[in-house]
Amino acid sequence: MSRTARTVIRGGLVITAADEVHADILIEGPRIAALAAHGSQAAAGWSADRTIDATGKYVVPGGVDAHTHMEMPFGGTFASDSFATGTRAAAWGGTTTIIDFAVQSVGHSLREGLDAWHAKADAQCAIDYGFHMILADVNEHTLKEMDLLVEEGCTSFKLFMAYPGVFYSDDGKILRAMQRASGNGGLIMMHAENGIAIDVLVEQALAAGHTDPRYHGEVRRALLEAEATHRAIQLARVAGAPLYVVHVSAAEAVAELAHARDLGLDVFGETCPQYLFLSADDLARPDFEGAKYVCSTPLRPVEHQAALWRALRTDDLSVVSTDHCPFCFYGQKELGRGDFSRIPNGLPGVENRMDLLHQAVVEGKLTRRRWIELACAAPARMFGLYPRKGTLAPGADADVVVYDPHAEQVISAESHHMNVDYSAYEGKRVTGRVETVLSRGELVIDARSYVGRAGHGQYQPRGICQYLTGH
Ligand SMILES: [Zn+2]
Numbered sequence: 001m002s003r004t005a006r007t008v009i010r011g012g013l014v015i016t017a018a019d020e021v022h023a024d025i026l027i028e029g030p031r032i033a034a035l036a037a038h039g040s041q042a043a044a045g046w047s048a049d050r051t052i053d054a055t056g057k058y059v060v061p062g063g064v065d066a067h068t069h070m071e072m073p074f075g076g077t078f079a080s081d082s083f084a085t086g087t088r089a090a091a092w093g094g095t096t097t098i099i100d101f102a103v104q105s106v107g108h109s110l111r112e113g114l115d116a117w118h119a120k121a122d123a124q125c126a127i128d129y130g131f132h133m134i135l136a137d138v139n140e141h142t143l144k145e146m147d148l149l150v151e152e153g154c155t156s157f158k159l160f161m162a163y164p165g166v167f168y169s170d171d172g173k174i175l176r177a178m179q180r181a182s183g184n185g186g187l188i189m190m191h192a193e194n195g196i197a198i199d200v201l202v203e204q205a206l207a208a209g210h211t212d213p214r215y216h217g218e219v220r221r222a223l224l225e226a227e228a229t230h231r232a233i234q235l236a237r238v239a240g241a242p243l244y245v246v247h248v249s250a251a252e253a254v255a256e257l258a259h260a261r262d263l264g265l266d267v268f269g270e271t272c273p274q275y276l277f278l279s280a281d282d283l284a285r286p287d288f289e290g291a292k293y294v295c296s297t298p299l300r301p302v303e304h305q306a307a308l309w310r311a312l313r314t315d316d317l318s319v320v321s322t323d324h325c326p327f328c329f330y331g332q333k334e335l336g337r338g339d340f341s342r343i344p345n346g347l348p349g350v351e352n353r354m355d356l357l358h359q360a361v362v363e364g365k366l367t368r369r370r371w372i373e374l375a376c377a378a379p380a381r382m383f384g385l386y387p388r389k390g391t392l393a394p395g396a397d398a399d400v401v402v403y404d405p406h407a408e409q410v411i412s413a414e415s416h417h418m419n420v421d422y423s424a425y426e427g428k429r430v431t432g433r434v435e436t437v438l439s440r441g442e443l444v445i446d447a448r449s450y451v452g453r454a455g456h457g458q459y460q461p462r463g464i465c466q467y468l469t470g471h
Contacts, residue, residue, distance in 0.1 A: 034046075110142050114131060189245075283298065313366070
């Protein structure tokens with residue numbers, strides 16, 4: 001009989017979405033075998049190959065970042081993190097699972113897109129990963145393909161009401177995809193911005209000589225996010241399908257989600273740290289520096305943040321993901337000098353999410369359990385990975401983070417591990433830091449040293465959304 005490696009994590013405060021308990025954790029091979037109170041007879045009896053002392057630390061589930069774009073093609077360039085560099089940076093930040101977006105190109109099948117993304121990620125990832133599918137071309141063939149993808153564990157599909165001529169789907173295509181999802185268990189994810197109207201405002205702004213990055217935020221009006229969110233909700237109701245709205249940033253869009261949820265609809269919303277911690281003031285930074293903050297939906301005036309924090313507490317927003325899509329300032333963001341519409345859209349952040357949300361705990365905006373729910377448990381449930389991912393319980397994958405809640409750090413491009421030449425949070429001081437990370441029982445970060453390897457990360461087929469009635 002082959003021997004299974006055993007690890008014991010002793011002395012920490014174990015925090016999940018449900019509980020906070022002073023417990024030791026026994027890991028056997030890739031999974032958690034048991035939890036037992038500190039000093040209990042059970043815990044005292046555990047022998048182990050490796051013991052990790054977590055005294056004075058938190059022990060939390062590895063983060064699940066349900067929205068990343070490694071190597072994403074956009075505007076004639078590619079997001080600067082590969083699956084290798086991006087998943088390593090994620091691990092440094094306490095995230096042990098990402099769900100990235102495979103892209104279907106117009107005129108090609110979903111299968112071709114999914115295969116291409118598997119090829120990019122295969123043998124590269126330091127942590128586990130799954131895929132959503134971007135539907136750029138809804139037609140009879142791709143609608144049928146959706147059923148097959150759901151069966152093999154790619155259970156969520158992203159549609160765009162923005163980016164006409166690239167990813168955009170009109171209302172008819174959206175309705176057809178939603179109808180298909182209502183029958184096959186898929187979850188429709190929506191980029192909800194009225195791209196047709198936005199393109200008119202872009203054209204008018206450029207014609208008026210308004211070319212600086214700040215105009216990216218001004219033309220992408222909050223009302224056009226709210227309008228698209230409202231329309232997506234109504235289309236989902238007509239189709240009888242659940243809906244997940246990605247990267248919600250406007251207070252008016254949150255109000256649409258809150259109304260839908262008050263009606264008891266299967267409508268869910270996600271926001272990202274950049275909308276909670278950054279604002280249109282960053283987009284307005286001089287000397288083209290605002291380009292570092294160009295993403296869509298855009299950063300909003302600071303007043304919107306209160307509505308987002310409130311919605312995170314009331315569950316009108318259920319998940320915090322990063323929408324990690326980094327482009328270097330030099331050579332990439334610069335493509336849009338003199339024309340904000342040519343600035344590649346996206347921010348780096350996969351490494352910063354757990355720390356920034358912990359900072360919200362420090363500042364009294366979230367409870368510790370809500371931190372873990374938003375960053376680990378809810379995304380795992382939303383996308384069919386729970387309880388293998390997102391919690392610490394017997395039988396779960398041993399994706400575990402030992403977190404020092406008292407360590408201070410200053411976020412900086414000097415010290416981060418993402419492959420991008422700036423940090424959106426440069427100079428920000430936060431309390432709390434990842435110390436040790438295990439992925440399926442194997443050390444990835446050991447007391448602030450990277451000991452992982454490309455190819456450890458495995459593809460994770462997913463079940464369907466676990467928030468739907470009857471599942
Ligand atoms: Zn995205």
